[in-house]
Amino acid sequence: xxxxxxxxxxMPRPDLERLQLERLQKSILWASxxxxxxxxHLKDNETGSVPSIDALSDIEKLPFTTLExxxxxxxxxxxxxxxxxxxxxxxxxxxxxxxxMYSKDDVGHNVEMMSRxxxxxxxxxxxxxGVLGDYSDSQILDVHYALEILGATVVxxxxxxxxxxxxxxxxxxxxxxxxxxxxMQVIIQSQVRSMDITExxxxxVICMNGSIQNPMKRHFGDxxxxxxxxxxxxxxxxxxxxxxxxxxxxKGNHVQEDNFYVxxxxxxGDEPVREDAKMGEMVxxxxxxxxxxxxxxxxxxxxxxxxxxxxxxxxxMRIMTPFxx
Numbered sequence: 001x002x003x004x005x006x007x008x009x010x011m012p013r014p015d016l017e018r019l020q021l022e023r024l025q026k027s028i029l030w031a032s033x034x035x036x037x038x039x040x041h042l043k044d045n046e047t048g049s050v051p052s053i054d055a056l057s058d059i060e061k062l063p064f065t066t067l068e069x070x071x072x073x074x075x076x077x078x079x080x081x082x083x084x085x086x087x088x089x090x091x092x093x094x095x096x097x098x099x100x101m102y103s104k105d106d107v108g109h110n111v112e113m114m115s116r117x118x119x120x121x122x123x124x125x126x127x128x129x130g131v132l133g134d135y136s137d138s139q140i141l142d143v144h145y146a147l148e149i150l151g152a153t154v155v156x157x158x159x160x161x162x163x164x165x166x167x168x169x170x171x172x173x174x175x176x177x178x179x180x181x182x183x184m185q186v187i188i189q190s191q192v193r194s195m196d197i198t199e200x201x202x203x204x205v206i207c208m209n210g211s212i213q214n215p216m217k218r219h220f221g222d223x224x225x226x227x228x229x230x231x232x233x234x235x236x237x238x239x240x241x242x243x244x245x246x247x248x249x250x251k252g253n254h255v256q257e258d259n260f261y262v263x264x265x266x267x268x269g270d271e272p273v274r275e276d277a278k279m280g281e282m283v284x285x286x287x288x289x290x291x292x293x294x295x296x297x298x299x300x301x302x303x304x305x306x307x308x309x310x311x312x313x314x315x316x317m318r319i320m321t322p323f324x325x
């Protein structure tokens with residue numbers, strides 16, 4: 001199966017968990033010392049200090065971070081470094097306004113993870129990829145750079161659909177990537193122009209979604225006569241590709257566990273859901289984010305864990321939504 005980084009994606013579980021613990025300890029220490037928000041948020045109310053993290057399960061000693069926390073504070077309350085250490089700033093504004101900042105290493109990690117996700121969908125040197133979207137979006141930049149690292153031919157389609165359709169026809173795009181809204185506009189505008197979208201040589205659609213479940217997946221596949229792959233484009237994480245599907249026949253989406261620690265907790269409560277195939281709310285902790293780490297962020301996403309080995313050979317755990325996507 002195509003892997004952009006086999007050494008990491010097929011790492012033995014004991015080694016992966018040791019790496020996660022090491023990175024978790026560093027991330028908690030970094031956030032508690034450098035972030036105005038987390039310097040107070042992570043302290044135990046009784047001891048006034050940050051609980052020690054000696055095992056991965058010790059993360060349960062820490063409080064959750066919520067969307068209300070993110071929206072109720074300035075981005076500068078979360079950032080861990082002066083602007084001189086920030087390489088990129090992006091503004092998310094649909095459906096909520098949120099600023100994200102990235103260090104040089106953050107950008108590198110994000111592009112590396114995106115490379116894995118795209119390679120898993122079959123993108124390679126022979127692929128011609130049309131990228132729909134506004135290049136002021138940091139996630140679109142990550143996609144573009146990752147495609148170039150994989151050696152694919154990249155066609156920036158932008159957000160003016162008329163221009164996008166002309167570029168698609170000229171370049172022979174066989175893969176198209178964008179948000180559900182932008183992909184739908186391509187279908188609609190081609191129909192308005194009495195053009196059949198299936199006449200383009202598109203065999204692969206990669207959809208960037210605000211949630212793990214993509215209700216438009218079947219529609220895109222039927223209309224474009226193409227395979228549809230999903231990326232979880234979270235505004236809160238500031239990254240599209242924390243999870244990705246493989247073509248090895250396994251269900252669900254692999255978690256990029258060297259960069260994220262994922263928990264499943266009971267809905268409306270704090271208790272962890274430890275059993276596989278039992279639904280709960282997904283909680284994410286970043287393990288490598290420097291500029292704006294997130295600790296135990298409650299995503300509101302309903303998922304269940306799958307720990308069984310995947311036929312593709314990747315050792316990353318998988319998550320699945322209630323609808324199996």
